[in-house]
Amino acid sequence: MAQPEEAGALRRDVTVWGSFMWGYADVGADIYTALGLVAGAAMGATPVAFAVAGIVYLLVGLAYTELASSYPVAGGGQYFTLRGLGDVWGFVCGAALLLDYTIDISLFAVSSSGYFNFFLPALGVNIHAFVVSIGPFVGVNVLWMTETLVIIAFLIAINYVGIRISSRINEVLGVVAILGQVVIVVFGFVFAWDPNLMLLQMRLQFPDMHNFMYGSSLAIISFVGLESISQVSQETRRPATIVPRTSISLVLNVLIFALAFSVLGMGLLPWQVLGAHPGDPIAIVAQRIPIIGAIAAPMTALIGGVIVLISSNSGVMSASRLTYSMSTFHLLPEWFSAVHPRYHTPHRTIIVFSGVAVVQAILAFLTGEGAMNTLANMYAFGATFGYLLVFISLIVLRFKDPYTPRPYRMPINIALKAKDDGGPQVAFPILAVIGFLGVGTILFEVILTHAIGRIAGPAWVIAMLILYYIYRRRAGLPPWRALPRDWESQQRKTLREAEEYELLAEYEAALEDKAARGGRAT
Amino acid sequence: MALHVRLLGTIISVVFLVLLTLVFRWMFRVPRQLPYEVAKIRRTVNQLRTLVVPVVAAMSSERAVELACRLAEPQQAQIILVHVLEVPLSLPLDAAMPVQRAAGDASISVGVTICETHELPCEGVIVPARSAWEGILRVARERHADLIVLGLDAKMRRPGEELSRNVAQVVRRASCEVLVDRPAAGTIEEVPSAT
Numbered sequence: 001m002a003q004p005e006e007a008g009a010l011r012r013d014v015t016v017w018g019s020f021m022w023g024y025a026d027v028g029a030d031i032y033t034a035l036g037l038v039a040g041a042a043m044g045a046t047p048v049a050f051a052v053a054g055i056v057y058l059l060v061g062l063a064y065t066e067l068a069s070s071y072p073v074a075g076g077g078q079y080f081t082l083r084g085l086g087d088v089w090g091f092v093c094g095a096a097l098l099l100d101y102t103i104d105i106s107l108f109a110v111s112s113s114g115y116f117n118f119f120l121p122a123l124g125v126n127i128h129a130f131v132v133s134i135g136p137f138v139g140v141n142v143l144w145m146t147e148t149l150v151i152i153a154f155l156i157a158i159n160y161v162g163i164r165i166s167s168r169i170n171e172v173l174g175v176v177a178i179l180g181q182v183v184i185v186v187f188g189f190v191f192a193w194d195p196n197l198m199l200l201q202m203r204l205q206f207p208d209m210h211n212f213m214y215g216s217s218l219a220i221i222s223f224v225g226l227e228s229i230s231q232v233s234q235e236t237r238r239p240a241t242i243v244p245r246t247s248i249s250l251v252l253n254v255l256i257f258a259l260a261f262s263v264l265g266m267g268l269l270p271w272q273v274l275g276a277h278p279g280d281p282i283a284i285v286a287q288r289i290p291i292i293g294a295i296a297a298p299m300t301a302l303i304g305g306v307i308v309l310i311s312s313n314s315g316v317m318s319a320s321r322l323t324y325s326m327s328t329f330h331l332l333p334e335w336f337s338a339v340h341p342r343y344h345t346p347h348r349t350i351i352v353f354s355g356v357a358v359v360q361a362i363l364a365f366l367t368g369e370g371a372m373n374t375l376a377n378m379y380a381f382g383a384t385f386g387y388l389l390v391f392i393s394l395i396v397l398r399f400k401d402p403y404t405p406r407p408y409r410m411p412i413n414i415a416l417k418a419k420d421d422g423g424p425q426v427a428f429p430i431l432a433v434i435g436f437l438g439v440g441t442i443l444f445e446v447i448l449t450h451a452i453g454r455i456a457g458p459a460w461v462i463a464m465l466i467l468y469y470i471y472r473r474r475a476g477l478p479p480w481r482a483l484p485r486d487w488e489s490q491q492r493k494t495l496r497e498a499e500e501y502e503l504l505a506e507y508e509a510a511l512e513d514k515a516a517r518g519g520r521a522t
Numbered sequence: 523m524a525l526h527v528r529l530l531g532t533i534i535s536v537v538f539l540v541l542l543t544l545v546f547r548w549m550f551r552v553p554r555q556l557p558y559e560v561a562k563i564r565r566t567v568n569q570l571r572t573l574v575v576p577v578v579a580a581m582s583s584e585r586a587v588e589l590a591c592r593l594a595e596p597q598q599a600q601i602i603l604v605h606v607l608e609v610p611l612s613l614p615l616d617a618a619m620p621v622q623r624a625a626g627d628a629s630i631s632v633g634v635t636i637c638e639t640h641e642l643p644c645e646g647v648i649v650p651a652r653s654a655w656e657g658i659l660r661v662a663r664e665r666h667a668d669l670i671v672l673g674l675d676a677k678m679r680r681p682g683e684e685l686s687r688n689v690a691q692v693v694r695r696a697s698c699e700v701l702v703d704r705p706a707a708g709t710i711e712e713v714p715s716a717t
Contacts, residue, residue: 016552185538189531241552249549256541263534290525501561509565 014236018167019246021174022232022314026225027254028177029108029311031261032282032304034219039265040275042215044205047198047262049212053219054255056442059435060387061226061251062410063394065244068230069407071491072239072498075325076230076318077390082329084393084400086482091331093389095464097227098322098353099382099457104225104315105152105357107379108308110364113147115305118298137366145365149358151309155316156354162343163235166313173310180303181257184286184296188264191290198267205271210449217380217445219258224383226250228314231321240500244408261285315357320349330483333471380450381457384443391436399426403510404491405503424510570594570699574602574667576658577629577646578675586673586703587633591640593669593701601644602665603633606657609650616650623648655691667698674704 014022035046042049067080075082077097082090117127130143159166207215229247233239261282265274268288277284282304286296324346327336340347394410402424413427447454472479488511495504556564575590577583590601605626609615630646637644651657662670672689685693685702693700 016550020549182539182542186535189535189538190527191525191531193528193531193534195530238552238555241555245549245552249545252545253542256538256545260534260538499555501558502556502564504558505562505565506568509569 014163014167014232015171016242016246017171019229019232019236019239019242020249021170021310022167022317023226023229023246023250024174024178024253025170025307025310025314026104026228026318027250028174028181028225028257029111029308030224031254031258032307033111034258035261035265035285036274036277036281038215038219038262039271039281041207041211041218043207043211043271043275044201044203044266045207045212046215046266046271046274047259048202049215049219050258050262052216053442054258056220056435056438057226058251058255059431059438060390061247063387063391063432063435064226064230065247065251065408066406066410067390067394067397068233068247069240069244070404071494072233072236072243072500073325073494074231074234074321075329076227076322077386077393078322078331079230079325079329080393080397081389082331083487084396085389087329087331088480088482089389089393090329091326091468092461092465093386093393094322094326094331095461095468096382096386096389096457098319098464099460100224100227100379100386101315101319101322102353102357102360103379103382105155105312105319105354106148106360106364108312108315109148109151109155109357110144110361112305112309112312113144113151115301115308116147117144118301118305134366140365145362148361148365151312152316152354152358152361155313156350159313159316159320159350159354160340160343160345160347162345163232163317166317170310170313173306177303177307177310180299181261183292184282184289184300185257185260185264187292188268188285188289189260192288193264193267195267197270198263201266201271213445214449217384217442217449220380220384220442224379225311225314227386228318231318234321234494237498238500239498240405240407240495240503248408316350316354319353319357320346323349323353329485330472330475330477331468333475378453378457378460380446381443381453382460384439384446385457385461387439388436388443391432391439394432395429395436398429401487402426403488403507403514405506405510407503424513567593568597570597570668571599572602572665572667572669573599574604574658574662574665574670575633576604576606576654576670576672577626577633578605579625579629580673580675582673582675582703582705583629584632584636584673585705586671587636589673589701589703590669590671591637591642593671594642595640598642599668601633601637601642602661602667603630603637603644603646604658604661605629605646605648606654607648607650608654608657609652611652615652619650653691654688655695658688658692659695662696662698669699669701670696672700672702674702 038049039046064076068076071079071083073079075094078090078094081093120127127141127143131139131141134140158169206212226247229243229250233243236242265281265285268285273284274281283297283300286300287293289296292299323332323336324339326332327334327349336349336352337346338348339345397404409427410429410431412430414430416426416428446457469479477483491507492504495501495507570593573590573594575583575587577587587601587603593599594601607619607622607626609617609619613619626648627646630648634644634646647661649657649661651660658670661667670692672692674686674689689702693702
């Protein structure tokens with residue numbers, strides 16, 4: 001039977017706050033870019049677009065909470081799909097999510113250096129003086145590009161030497177970012193928010209259906225990143241206990257912030273102003289607030305720079321853990337599954353897939369803003385496609401693997417009759433079906449309204465699938481069939497290593513019951 | 523610049539801060555970790571899914587139902603309340619014994635009420651048998667019981683013996699776990715039975 005490599009193991013160094021911050025690092029930055037884009041599309045209905053995407057996101061969050069706490073291993077959506085739907089779909093899901101993570105690294109590294117460039121004039125540096133032409137490429141900003149590459153190199157270095165350092169940086173910078181956001185929201189609502197302006201815009205400037213669909217599909221971007229908690233669950237202490245708490249807290253936090261910022265923004269400024277500043281919408285909101293307004297721009301630039309930096313860091317971690325997981329399950333060459341003997345990190349995947357992000361960033365600078373839009377479009381495609389497969393896997397796993405203890409279960413289930421052999425009762429998840437339909441609708445919106453994403457996204461997945469086929473053929477493994485795996489032994493090992501003894505005892509008891517009835521391995 | 527505090531905005535800010543605080547507070551309240559041995563022991567108790575409790579018109583029996591409910595509550599186990607009609611050898615097993623049956627119904631009714639206060643699934647069964655222990659063991663076997671909870675009535679004990687004859691037989695012959703509750707002297711004797 002195919003087993004994950006035993007050569008090394010990831011170290012469990014991530015705490016409750018660390019687990020939360022890995023997710024927040026990824027999701028928290030999104031509102032900084034999404035608010036302007038969504039306002040430009042959804043107009044007066046911007047808060048409604050965020051609310052619609054937020055409901056879908058809530059369901060995605062609940063699904064991830066159940067799966068990540070039941071299967072606390074690196075891989076996230078890719079691992080859940082592998083367990084539920086087999087190797088090919090596991091790989092497809094992994095490829096879609098990998099697209100998101102590499103974009104995460106490049107996009108947010110570019111964005112972070114962009115925010116820090118706000119301070120260059122004060123240092124007497126004119127950023128526009130560094131725009132040059134390189135062969136056929138015109139308008140390339142070499143200083144900005146160099147800053148971006150330095151940031152990615154820095155993130156590669158800190159992730160290479162251990163998740164503890166990387167996690168600590170996230171934890172500290174995350175506190176700064178959250179406090180900054182809280183200050184903006186509280187001061188904004190108390191001293192400046194005008195509910196009449198918001199209501200007027202909602203009443204008189206509601207978008208047509210196409211624009212609203214585009215806006216809500218962009219709003220989902222502001223919620224992408226919950227995956228990171230799952231990716232890091234193999235390095236989280238007591239993941240089955242902690243992950244449900246950090247996931248649900250993250251879902252609620254991000255929802256609260258996204259709704260607060262969109263409502264605040266619409267009560268301070270016309271949507272046209274927000275839409276005209278897709279790069280720094282929160283800074284524009286903050287500038288309108290009395291007292292802190294004078295220092296709002298530099299403060300928001302600093303917070304924005306910090307938060308997108310940790311988002312980029314989260315991308316490095318997630319891309320490396322995802323591909324590490326894929327290689328341990330023979331979806332990518334085993335070479336990637338090596339763990340550094342000293343630092344206990346998947347060093348090869350960190351370097352290779354952050355390298356992919358470096359290429360994406362260079363291309364973005366060489367081709368101008370069009371490339372950035374392409375990346376943003378593909379970002380929405382990768383996330384929604386991956387989430388769709390995760391919902392299907394959750395439903396399938398309820399039937400296929402009813403023995404694994406689920407410390408958290410999605411609410412609202414229909415109890416189905418147990419098999420005649422006295423097997424466990426299956427709880428059919430109604431919310432997972434609703435979530436599947438919701439994510440499916442947003443994926444439909446993405447395909448319908450994102451001209452670049454509907455081509456570039458599937459093209460990435462197909463290209464990856466071809467590489468997968470070549471690897472499996474060369475390795476003498478069946479390309480389209482799932483490899484036989486001893487999931488039960490692996491689940492026991494995972495729970496024991498995670499020190500989740502109550503769940504281990506529950507799982508062993510369930511397996512004993514199953515053995516007594518003559519059940520076969522799942 | 524004059525500052526104007528917006529009432530509605532202030533309310534939203536307070537709600538925003540309270541929500542954030544509550545979410546973070548909940549997140550950091552992580553339940554304590556259990557050692558493997560403790561987890562395994564807890565699991566053996568959590569695995570009790572079907573509990574059989576013999577009931578008669580005695581406080582000791584009603585207390586046994588309450589104890590069983592407390593054991594069953596965390597895992598929402600099912601309680602089977604058994605009243606055995608002890609049929610004398612002079613009568614056929616299916617003989618109608620209306621007075622004893624009515625007494626059994628009354629005992630079961632009290633047991634059901636106790637179970638209902640704990641919101642547990644329960645079922646009352648009246649079984650005819652030549653002796654109480656036979657009836658109890660038969661029901662336990664048929665229902666795949668995990669545990670039999672017995673209340674020991676001091677009046678039923680024979681002089682010089684710790685257990686009554688029925689309790690002793692159940693303890694000796696049951697294939698599942700048996701829990702015998704012998705209340706301390708003066709605990710319940712003064713309290714009249716509900717039946």
